[in-house]
Amino acid sequence: MKRTRKTIVSVALATSLALSVSSTYTAAAPVAQTSSSQAYYNAVDKKVINKINVENIYNDIDFLAKTPRVAGTEAEHKAALYVQKQLNSFGYDAKLEPFKFVGYTEASKVELSVDGTSYSPSSFxxxxxxxxxxxxxxxxxxxxxxxANQDLTGKIALIQRGSITFGEKVLNAAQKGAKAVIIYNNAEGELNGTLGGANDLYVPAVSLSKAAGEQLLEKVKAGSVTATVTIEGAEVSERTSYNVTATKAPTEKKRNTDDIIVIGAHHDSVEGAPGANDDASGTAMVIELARVLKSLPTDTELRFVTFGAEELGLIGSHEYVDGLSQDEKDRIVGMFNLDMVGSRDAGDLVLKTADGKANFVTELSQASSLRLNGVATPYAEGGRSDHVPFAEAGIPAALFIHDPSEPWYHTPEDTIDKISKEKLQDVAEIVGTAVYDRARPDHKGPKAQKGQSFKAPELYYQQDSK
Structure with missing residues (x-):
């Protein structure tokens, strides 16, 4: 990487990829083709399809999904090394590109007792x-x-949710001398939130449901109440994650377009989840497509990238995009992001763009799925994955994912036995032929168009900060 950026994230803070069943998708209208053009495309597509071996994808998923691959851990490092080794075995000079981030480990113990009565708090x-x-x-x-006129010295502050962020509440109470903070919900249900980032001025803070908080408030109003707040295992530290990159230079030097296509996925998973579908499936597919496209003639530079720390806020893909020169950003005509592409229990394949609009990637992919399946894969708005930093930089990008997501999403049940080889084959064929449709020396597909830089509308995190 050209530079290193320190980013504060939570190891337990999972990027949300859950999609709404009621999303509105847009599909391309079928395009009539002559028998000669159809025959031509069939022959070109088969150059890719005949090389795809779904067993390779499945076996790589099986290897990667033996254990959770949380960013900054040894397990994630081993996963990145495995990706590098596989890519190098095909003849690439794959690079391991480390980057630093400040990570947070969730508390292993969170307790609250009030005058001997135990509550069930959560930590922020x-x-x-x-x-x-x-x-x-x-x-x-x-x-x-x-x-302003309250002295909290040596006390535990009981605070209601609302008006300002949780982090501000904790800091305000700490500045008035509070030794700990209890924040209770102002709506029904449990309160699971974030203080927004690490701060040396924080004091221990726990949360309660609305019912529990109001019950505690009544006790406080009735007389003196003593409580014990215990938080153990919470830790903030600097950690290292990795992107893995491999590049195939154009083989047709005289017809070199000077363009770049990126195919990417994230190799990290969340705590406790082996991440077979999220996202060993996408990582394994990147590996297989790198193998398939290695021997085919191309006039476009192809980059294969697996990102670290996606689950913590798209850190690896932000690092990658931030490290690109302006010339490289201008030359990248498309980014294909493969995330959760193999679950037997998920819905149908959809394309997600950060702004909800069609772009060069969706056009190529819809044309490909129309040729292969008779139906163009629909698209809609969606962020919260590694296509977003590319889109924000004005690079056409799309997420490939199945909707709705499987019930095993971000759980210990996201295992290899839930993977569908049929879905893997389908996505690999669509993406592989779409990429080759543009990268082959005699390509005649849609003209590449750059997007405009913008700020993606979707938040990266599910957790509430206010």
């Missing part, structure tokens, strides 16, 4: 460890105005 992402026994004092919404 970025809350610090500690053991505090003190009187509980009600502090309203925890705003600076409410706390």
């Amino acid at each position: 992402t970025y809350s610090v460890s500690g053991n505090v026994n003190a009187e509980v004092v009600y502090a309203g919404l925890g705003t600076k105005e409410e706390l």
